[in-house]
Amino acid sequence: MSKKKAVPKIKRKRAPWDDYFMKIALQVATRSTCDRKNVGAVIVRDKTILSTGYNGSVRGMPHCDDVGHFMEAGHCIATVHAEANAIIQAAKNGVAIDGADIYITASPCWNCFKLIANSGIKRVFYHEFYRDTHVIDVAAEAGIELKQVVISNTKWVIPNGKGNTKCSIENSEKQE
Numbered sequence: 001m002s003k004k005k006a007v008p009k010i011k012r013k014r015a016p017w018d019d020y021f022m023k024i025a026l027q028v029a030t031r032s033t034c035d036r037k038n039v040g041a042v043i044v045r046d047k048t049i050l051s052t053g054y055n056g057s058v059r060g061m062p063h064c065d066d067v068g069h070f071m072e073a074g075h076c077i078a079t080v081h082a083e084a085n086a087i088i089q090a091a092k093n094g095v096a097i098d099g100a101d102i103y104i105t106a107s108p109c110w111n112c113f114k115l116i117a118n119s120g121i122k123r124v125f126y127h128e129f130y131r132d133t134h135v136i137d138v139a140a141e142a143g144i145e146l147k148q149v150v151i152s153n154t155k156w157v158i159p160n161g162k163g164n165t166k167c168s169i170e171n172s173e174k175q176e
Contacts, residue, residue: 017047018103018125018149019149019151021042021044021049021101021103021125022103022105022125022127022149022151023151024040024042024049024052024103025040025041025042025052025103025104025105025127026040026105026127026151027040028040028041028042028052028053028054028082029054029082029105030054031054031056032054032055032056032082033054033055033056033057033063033064033065033066033079034055034056034057034063034064034065034069034076034078034079035064035065036064036069036076037055037106037130038054038055038105039054039055039081039082039104039105039106040052040053040054040082040104040105041053041054041082041083041085041086041102041103041104041105042086042102042103043086043087043090043097043100043101043102043121044100044101044102044103045097045099045100045101050090050095050097050100051086051087051089051090051093051095051097052086052089053082053083053084053085053086053087053088053089054082054085055079055080055081055082055085056079056080056085057078057079057080058078058080061078064076064078064079081108081109081111081112082104082105083102083104083108083112083115083116084111084112084115086102087115087116087119090119097119097120097121098119098120098121099120099121099122100120100121100122101121101122101123101124101125102116102121102123102124102125103125103126103149104124104125104126104127105126105127105128106126106127106128106129106130107124107126107128107129107130107131107132107135107146107148108124108126108132108135109130109131109132109135110132110134110135113132113134113135113138113139116144117142117144121144122143122144122145123144123145123146123147124139124144124145124146124147125147125148125149126146126147126148126149127148127149127150127151128148129148
């Protein structure tokens, strides 16, 4: 009778939770229909995805990618932001998000931050800082944790409508 050799089990490294959800937000951003900035958002509670959103036109309206931008003061105002769309999708589907976290590929603008705060979201994780320092100043006072998540050892290609932009992403805090 021949003995079978035990095959050594190779332990693979699992992605930390923050990396996992931010990578999903980066993937959600690929659905964006405004080529000025591709943004994705994922709302999470207890390590479960509750809702996602990306920046795009009002439902039923033409996309910026197809017809151009409606610009005011240097901003395209034709789009609904990713964070707002994620909150709207949760509400539309009857999903409570009070006490949840949101992962966003770019830090929220002031208007989206107000929506996040009033929806009861307690923690905001963002990949890159985008413009609005007022959010940082108010977050602590509003009892909302704001944290940048930089994904470890990954290369992502995020389309931006002007060819591809490579993002080399490093370092992340270790999680359980």
